[in-house]
Amino acid sequence: MLSAGTQADALHGPLPVFELHSGFWLNLHHTLYQEARQQRGAPPASSTWKAGKSAKPTLQTAPAVKTSLTATEQRAWDDAVSYYAANYADKDLLFSTELILLKNQLGDFEICNELSGTKKKTCDAGLPPKLTHILEAAATVYRAQYWPSDDRANRAWVKRVAPLVTEQGVGLSHRLADIYQTRWPTEKIRVDVVRFANSAGAYTTLDPLRVTISSIDPRNQDAAALEILFHEASHGIAQPVEQAIIRECRQREKPIPRDLWHALIFYTTGEVIKPIMDAEPDAKRDTSQDGANTTSARGGNADPRANSQNQQYTPYAKREGLYQRGWESYLQLLTLYWQPYLDGRVTFDNAIAHIVSAL
Numbered sequence: 001m002l003s004a005g006t007q008a009d010a011l012h013g014p015l016p017v018f019e020l021h022s023g024f025w026l027n028l029h030h031t032l033y034q035e036a037r038q039q040r041g042a043p044p045a046s047s048t049w050k051a052g053k054s055a056k057p058t059l060q061t062a063p064a065v066k067t068s069l070t071a072t073e074q075r076a077w078d079d080a081v082s083y084y085a086a087n088y089a090d091k092d093l094l095f096s097t098e099l100i101l102l103k104n105q106l107g108d109f110e111i112c113n114e115l116s117g118t119k120k121k122t123c124d125a126g127l128p129p130k131l132t133h134i135l136e137a138a139a140t141v142y143r144a145q146y147w148p149s150d151d152r153a154n155r156a157w158v159k160r161v162a163p164l165v166t167e168q169g170v171g172l173s174h175r176l177a178d179i180y181q182t183r184w185p186t187e188k189i190r191v192d193v194v195r196f197a198n199s200a201g202a203y204t205t206l207d208p209l210r211v212t213i214s215s216i217d218p219r220n221q222d223a224a225a226l227e228i229l230f231h232e233a234s235h236g237i238a239q240p241v242e243q244a245i246i247r248e249c250r251q252r253e254k255p256i257p258r259d260l261w262h263a264l265i266f267y268t269t270g271e272v273i274k275p276i277m278d279a280e281p282d283a284k285r286d287t288s289q290d291g292a293n294t295t296s297a298r299g300g301n302a303d304p305r306a307n308s309q310n311q312q313y314t315p316y317a318k319r320e321g322l323y324q325r326g327w328e329s330y331l332q333l334l335t336l337y338w339q340p341y342l343d344g345r346v347t348f349d350n351a352i353a354h355i356v357s358a359l
């Protein structure tokens with residue numbers, strides 16, 4: 001069994017741009033959050049389960065396993081889920097400062113087998129005593145029952161995306177930084193690969209910039225994995241776009257459209273990645289073959305390989321129908337005024353000014 005919290009990088013040597021982790025505590029944390037939300041009857045944190053057939057997040061590893069829990073183990077697990085239901089299930093992983101700090105802290109302690117510092121002083125994560133106790137008790141159950149398969153799924157995802165990151169990562173980071181008229185972070189961006197992320201299948205928190213990605217979400221597989229990595233990372237570098245939109249709106253005394261910058265970074269990542277993927281039949285073939293080895297949920301209608309017959313890569317936002325959910329006008333504006341900028345025919349300021357004046 002792979003030990004808790006080793007960096008998935010270790011399997012592939014260091015990658016450029018990103019630092020991919022499969023961390024024990026973060027996976028436990030997101031699993032408890034997911035189960036707690038289900039217990040509260042909230043929509044599951046991962047829409048992987050929307051498909052219906054696999055109605056429970058633990059279904060792939062749990063049913064046979066859960067019955068083998070001793071009464072003590074079951075109690076420890078149930079207590080942890082109840083604690084998460086009472087304290088975290090109603091909070092958003094992306095917007096709750098409390099959850100963001102907890103996530104970052106648990107990520108930093110991935111190499112520790114405990115959080116209390118009882119055995120090793122440097123493994124005192126400084127969390128509230130009750131939470132430390134809850135997590136350590138649940139950890140015993142998680143490590144024995146669920147972690148091996150979760151870690152395996154995470155590592156399989158990393159293994160599939162790693163060659164693309166190695167080959168394209170640096171070029172893409174330069175291209176996107178140029179587009180957003182900024183600099184790519186000099187430090188590698190930490191990416192925590194987990195079985196369960198949030199309902200979007202991935203989320204990014206700033207200061208420090210960290211990405212969390214679900215390894216089993218059907219939307220994040222194969223060639224789409226590379227786009228998700230760069231879309232999420234773009235959350236951390238696209239502030240100049242957001243600022244430019246706000247500035248132009250103020251000048252024209254227009255209301256600031258809240259999602260325009262997000263539609264823009266979806267559009268941009270997709271357009272930048274598309275030609276690379278279209279020129280990468282090998283990558284596609286390889287990832288498809290690897291895909292056969294995975295246990296991950298593939299039942300979704302979002303399988304990017306659906307498009308591989310004609311060797312055309314369909315960007316995420318298009319494939320997932322994001323533009324149809326209220327972004328139709330943005331897509332029009334982006335195609336008309338942002339695409340010329342991506343093609344090098346107009347300036348950044350010119351493109352943003354045109355978009356905003358057409359709003």
Ligand SMILES: [Zn+2]
Pocket residue numbers: 231232235262
């Ligand atoms: Zn996003």
